[in-house]
Amino acid sequence: MKNAFIGVFILLVLLDLVTGYLHYQVLRQFTKPLILLSLLLFFGVYGRQLAKKIYRYSLLALFFSLLGDIFLLYDHLSPLYFMCGLIAFLLAHITYSLVFLIQGKTIFKKEMGVVASLLLVYGTTLFIILQDNLGALKIPVIIYILGILAMAVSAYSRKDQVNHISFQLVFIGAMFFVLSDSILAINKFLVIIPGSHILVMGTYAAAQYLIVRGLFVGND
Incomplete structure (x- = not known):
């Protein structure tokens, strides 16, 4: 059943990509939340x-993601929706x-410092590129x-x-999650990216599925 789910998941993702590409906003109110x-x-x-903690925190992460998806569906109506989605x-x-720190047993190695430094440089560069267009959202975006x-x-x-x-x-x-959010931010605050919906939702759906599937590996 676990392996069969990927077919259903891909179908739901494709359905949302099509409705988004065709700008069927009413249908997207159903197709987008269905993914999460x-x-x-x-x-x-x-x-x-x-483990119970892993299970509960993962469920919470997916639930918050679902809420975020729903809020961002209406961010064109009011900045408040975007802020709620961000939160x-x-x-x-x-x-x-x-979840990850519990499984990683919070063991910090030298190479983790390298990874953290590279990601911080990336995040700082992205913020510098976007900052002039963020307005009142500068602090929330930094966080x-x-x-x-x-x-x-x-x-x-x-x-x-x-x-x-x-x-x-x-x-x-x-x-993939970092990539998806980066594309979304650039498209929203800097420049319109052709096919941004497909890029954002494609990488986002892949991110969520890979994380969930990864948590199962070794516990099947």
């Missing part, structure tokens, strides 16, 4: 084999970080960038502490 809702239900059923995803990154970078670093902390394939899937998923 399906993943949330899937994990809710099959994730019970994981929801920040909470998702925090809870994902807790959000630090949150998602912390999530990526904590995903790396699982190296040598979990199944190797599990580590790879989760870390690649975390990097």
Whole structure:
């Protein structure tokens, strides 16, 4: 059943990509939330084999992500929706970080410092590029960038502490998350990117699936 889910998940992602590409905004109110809702239900059923803290924090991360998706559907109506979406995803990154740090046993190695430094340079560069267009959102964006970078670093902390394939899937998923949010931010605050919807949702859906699938590896 776990392997069969990927077919359903890909179908839901493709459905949202098509509705977004065709600008069917009414339909997107259903297709976009369905992506995370399906993943949330899937994990809710099959994730019970994981340790309780891992299971509960992961469910929370998926739930906050679902809330973020819903809020961002309406960010064109009011800046408040964008802010609520930002907060929801920040909470998702925090809870994902807790999951990864628990599994990584918070063992900090020298190479983690290198990874953290590279990600910090990337995040700083992105902020510098965007800052003139952020207005009142400068501080919230700084906090959000630090949150998602912390999530990526904590995903790396699982190296040598979990199944190797599990580590790879989760870390690649975390990097896809960073990429997705970067494209979204550049498209929103800097310049319109052709096909941005496909790029953002494609990398985002891949990120969430890879993280969830990675958490299962070694526990199947």
